Amino acid sequence: MSMPEPILSIRGLRVSFDTLDGTVEAVRGVDIRLAAGETVAIVGESGSGKSQTMMAAMRLLASNGRATGRADYRGQNLLELDKAAINAIRGRKISMIFQEPMTSLDPLYTIGNQLIEPIRRHQGLSRAKARAEALRLLELVRIPEPERRMRSYPYELSGGQRQRVMIAMALANNPEILIADEPTTALDVTIQAQILALLAELQAKLGMAIVFITHDLNIVRRLADRVYVMREGMVVEEGPTDRVLSAPQHDYTRMLLAAEPEGHKSPVPDAAPVLLEGREVSVTFEIGGGFLASKLALRAVDHVSLALRRGQTIGIVGESGSGKSTLGRAMLRLMPSDGEVLFAGRDISGLGAGDMRPLRKGLQLVFQDPFGSLSPRMTVGQIVSEGLRVHQPALSARDRDGLAAAALAEVQLDPAMRNRYPHEFSGGQRQRIAIARAMILKPSVVVLDEPTSALDRSVQKQIVDLLRGLQAKHGLSYLFISHDLAVVRAMSDYVLVMKAGKIVEEGETERIFDDPVQDYTRALMAAAVDNQRFANA
Template sequence: MTTTDNTTDQPLEGGAVLSFSDLDVKFNTEFGRVHAVKGISLEVKPGEVLALVGESGSGKSVTSTSALGLLPRNATVNGKINVAGKSVDTMSDRALRKMRGDDVAMVFQEPMTALNPVLTVRTQMVEALELHGKAYGTDADAKAIELLRMVGIPDPERRLFQYPHEFSGGQRQRIVIAMALSCDPTVIIADEPTTALDVTVQAEILDLLRSLKDELNTGILLITHSMGVVADMADRVAVMYKGDLVEQGSVHEVLMQPKHDYTKRLLDAVPRLGSRGETPPVAQTEGAKALEVNDLVVEFHRAGKTPFRAVDGVSLSVSRGEIVGLVGESGSGKSTIARTALGLIPAASGEVAILGEDITQMKRKPLKALRKRVGVVFQDPASSLNPRLPVGDCIAEPMEVHKIGDKKSRRDKVAELLDAVELPRSMANRYPHELSGGQRQRVSIARALSLDPELLVADEPTSALDVSVQASVLKMFTALQEEYNFGCLFVSHDLAVVDLLADRVVVLKDGKVVEQGDRSQVLANPQEEYTKRLLMAAPVPDPDEQRKRREDRHRFLEEVGESEHGLHISPEAPSRKRSVPGPDSGAGMPGGV
């Protein structure tokens, strides 16, 4: 690359570092052929982020995996795949192995499983360097330290010799990115790189990825389902739906003026903070509250160590007919509180009262009677239904346990509940594995409602679902809440979802309540620094607004005295930095408009 006065969007002559043309992938399965990708064409240019968005099953991960030649053996691939000018489909195994790492590197979704837990970070980083002949011995160590410093791991000389479990989730993802960078790839494929991370950490990792393309001119193929991440990161966007590419264009074109119906639907489904406005507070009914937690402490015992205090003196309450959103990042104790409220985890001290009765000291018989009045919906649609029971039996199970009604009345109730959660009645004879994630979650909700509960505990019921599915499940959930008028403890990490649903919000951090109050008050006018930080880190699906939010966030972080999260390139190692057009780094959006 020689041009320095480049103002257009074509940094390299010869164009794309990664391109697919007419890519077509089929899988031979037991049930016949599955057509996963139907002839799509895409290009990633150097220094550009192409976001590939779509819901699960749309073929976006298959597309990216094909670039590395890593598809399983029952796949039939047609079309051309080019990585850094080389054709992947004609490559030998040996050439493929060299190409992975040298030309294209991968950043995976789950940093814990992407790193080998029994090897030190050094071993894993040096292995990559030595295999590709970049550096050996002490040189390799030095290079690994430089890479770790670049991605913002403090004290890299010491931490290089630690194991993956000694790092936090965000740091692990930084290490994975450092390993991806180790061989100077021309293109990085990031497959949902922030999905497993908390919002504040997500924002940091996105800052880091953004600086990669700006500083190193790397092309990035970003696979994501989050429109907020797209708005934050992408130059261009390609939307996939059922194996087809339905829309492609600059981030402004696609997000602001979507042409295809599917893109419009997808964007409409994204929950947006602050879109609900003011709502009247729920009228407080007399009598006992649905759930009252007082000064709750939950401890997990560890062999040979002091107990770990997961919940530390939390007090909150849920009135009848009210939805209380419990938000916090991972490890804040929100799920633990939900499980304690269900009596699944014993409380170390404090009081948990359901409908006025303290369950912490309760005997088995009355507890069972009380549980009849409580429903529960869990997070993971794949594991929340018994795979051996047909859907109808699953929904009828609570009635059978509590011996309510006879066979016929139970069947009627199941049909009524299936109607309520907008599933066809014929679904009753199906097995969970035949259902999609959203359908399974609807079945979970139907099961929770089968005893007309007065309290519903929902532990992240929509976080494993696609946005469009989430939107319809949430809509149904609100309607059901109005109809059945149960009190609900709604656990979520997604502030926008809580904003859409809850009447009151409780913000948790490290097992303690940071802030609680009416939804509009907490989310629109947060008092605590932590709440502010959470709100600022949540990305919105509008590139201009998101840029403004990002700048606000950086300013805020500077005020509270925190360093930047981008790439740290030491001045004495300028060789890493390829010449980049313009001083456009940071917040700039080179593509579009």
């Protein structure tokens, strides 16, 4: 049977980056085709070249990157168009949902303004008409209270809500092609299912073609007509989704299908000392407000208590917006809160920034979004050793560099790469860099905020093994915040289940997973089981 004429045809695409260590080839001769109305998935491990392939086609490579070959959209080679011509296509005919919405949304502008401006630019509408269209788009992607959210800033939205905003922005000008780069990685299983259903519904309604870049093979099985499997910058297998996932021909594809975090963590002794304790911790945000409008109080964390012992890992799970990340930041005194927070028996609730500074080296945070938390203007060596300037100012530059090299080696990265910049690394490598930056200060408590959410299963497994090894070696205590229940089960010995800012259930990991009491916990577990059934179908 003949294939339909492609709307996008990528042929012989090569992408390379000039670095201080020489030229790095990220994509090596890739061919991909996409027909009108079709959904194609590109899968592979972190660093396989998935995102860079489509970033090159969109002409969005970093300044030190270059692409050769062809990326033909309706007969036009996108790689050869001038700036005006590519801008007329990008955002109007071809749109992209980026992997990390918090770094793609401007923190200084409201959601409404960020939707209105591209609509006015591409469609020439008045501000009033563009505003009405922006409101319609928020309703289309089912943002609750869209009128109020038009006035919100990105930090006031949950991860799931920010991702819906990104989808709305991508759909603003009715594109023919939607490129979705890991659009559900930071979302819990229930919100993920809603986003996937929304994309499928919008595709049917609008007739778009979709390129889905993902490490999640469950998503591929649900949505894609065809799949391309990439490894080390090349396509190693391609074909109809059912055939590739049910009867893979390449060993690498079989490895991806088999990868899953394993093992479990034994509970710590009751006699283990409590290092970090929260007593009736609450966090309230004031949102909205302005001329003739009153502010609204949102209780993000509502009288939560927890006690983290030495060597323990407490997993914190719940839907997007349940208060997981806010609780983690409150426990580190990174945001104002009510209630008490104690570190090593000392009440740190009322301490100011100056008094907290000496304690910061013992309380570290690994962010959900490593790319957004790593300065693009600093080398990896400078990023990892940055905390030493504050906490060990007497160290020489040579000593700091040596400690950075040792920290990178401990997270299984080549220390010779410390002169490179963050954009030259894969997502999994960037997460290792973020972990190294925390570990170099020898902390006793680390809050891990979705540290594996943007990583494929095989790399997730590596990061889980790395974190467990560091914990055993250094006696670390973790607060492990995640929507990925398989990873939580492998990492944690105790679990808190959060909903609407409250703990609705808690207990030892095996009990929570095998015999949940609350309906909400059972619903989370059921959604995770459904996802796994799709993977094994």
